[in-house]
Amino acid sequence: AQKVTQAxxxxxxxxxxxxxLDCVYETRDTTYYLFWYKQPPSGELVFLIRRNSxxxxxxxxxxxxWNFQKSTSSFNFTITASQVVxxxxxxxxxxxxxxSSNTGKLIFGQGTxxxxxx
Amino acid sequence: xxxxxxxxxxxxxxxxxxxxxxxxxxxxxxxxxxxRQALGQGPEFLTYFNYEAQQDKSGLPNDxxxxxxxxxxxxxxxxxxxxxxxxxxxxxASSPQRGELFxxxxxxxxxL
Numbered sequence: 001a002q003k004v005t006q007a008x009x010x011x012x013x014x015x016x017x018x019x020x021l022d023c024v025y026e027t028r029d030t031t032y033y034l035f036w037y038k039q040p041p042s043g044e045l046v047f048l049i050r051r052n053s054x055x056x057x058x059x060x061x062x063x064x065x066w067n068f069q070k071s072t073s074s075f076n077f078t079i080t081a082s083q084v085v086x087x088x089x090x091x092x093x094x095x096x097x098x099x100s101s102n103t104g105k106l107i108f109g110q111g112t113x114x115x116x117x118x
Numbered sequence: 119x120x121x122x123x124x125x126x127x128x129x130x131x132x133x134x135x136x137x138x139x140x141x142x143x144x145x146x147x148x149x150x151x152x153x154r155q156a157l158g159q160g161p162e163f164l165t166y167f168n169y170e171a172q173q174d175k176s177g178l179p180n181d182x183x184x185x186x187x188x189x190x191x192x193x194x195x196x197x198x199x200x201x202x203x204x205x206x207x208x209x210x211a212s213s214p215q216r217g218e219l220f221x222x223x224x225x226x227x228x229x230l
Contacts, residue, residue, distance in 0.1 A: 004160075035218075045161070045209065045221040091160050104151045104211065104219050105174065108160030 002027045004094050006109035013082055014117050021077045021112045023092030029053075033102035034068065034075045035093040039111070045091070050102065051075065082116045089113050120144075122222035124210050130228045131200055139195045139225045143212030150193050151219060152185055153209040161209055167193060168215070200229045 003026040013019045025034065036048040049059065051068055059066045063080045079086055093106040123142040131137055143150050149168050153161035154177075163177040169190040178184070182200075187193040197204055207226050211219040 037221075043207070044223050045211075047218050047220070050218055093160070102217075104149055104166060104213050105163050106153075106161070106219070108162070110158075111160050 002094055002107045004092050004107050004109035006092055006112050008112045010113045012115045015084060016081050018080050019082050021090050023075045023109060025073050025094045027094060029096055031097040033095045036077050037091045039089040084116050084118055087114060087116045122210055122212050122220055124222040124225050126225055128226050132230050133201060134199055137197045137200055139208050141193045141210030141222060144220055147212035148215040149213045150187055151211045152195050155207040155209055202229045205229045
């Protein structure tokens with residue numbers, strides 16, 4: 001069975017601090033996809049990143065970076081120099097492979113609420 | 119349209135009433151998904167379509183829930199004889215054939 005665990009329910013930091021959101025997953029598939037989504041207070045779900053299990057290179061996008069460790073089944077998300085606008089619920093998700101891409105049948109974690117205080 | 123559009127955005131209904139939630143996906147997107155998100159939880163898969171064909175409905179909780187996408191574009195999720203436990207945010211997402219999901223803003227259902 002597939003499962004995603006985000007053990008941190010809530011994190012509170014002060015602006016400009018770095019913060020890491022943890023994500024641990026379980027799957028028996030050899031090929032799978034991992035995702036992060038952001039849910040700001042307005043409620044929409046915003047796609048941040050998709051990662052194929054064969055690509056273990058870390059990725060950086062501006063203040064965001066992702067650390068994929070297949071050996072520990074983790075896909076952690078770090079925000080550098082956090083800002084108040086980063087306050088949101090962040091979801092990690094997992095999906096199986098279909099053909100050469102992912103299915104849209106995602107298994108989401110419970111989410112981590114990040115509060116960035118000024 | 120530019121994004122995935124869902125209506126109504128908010129729906130309050132009495133227990134026992136039927137409810138229909140509509141999703142208008144991004145133009146040209148082959149796949150359409152329905153998810154349900156309870157308060158404080160992550161979204162949970164309900165069902166999905168490729169074009170007009172329902173591919174997987176394993177996440178529908180019971181036979182009061184149904185979905186259709188008759189012309190391969192707009193989809194309707196119908197909940198019959200609503201119960202209080204059906205209260206949640208219902209999210210629709212669309213994607214090109216395999217790829218990232220683009221979610222709509224959701225329809226928040228409250229069953230009194």
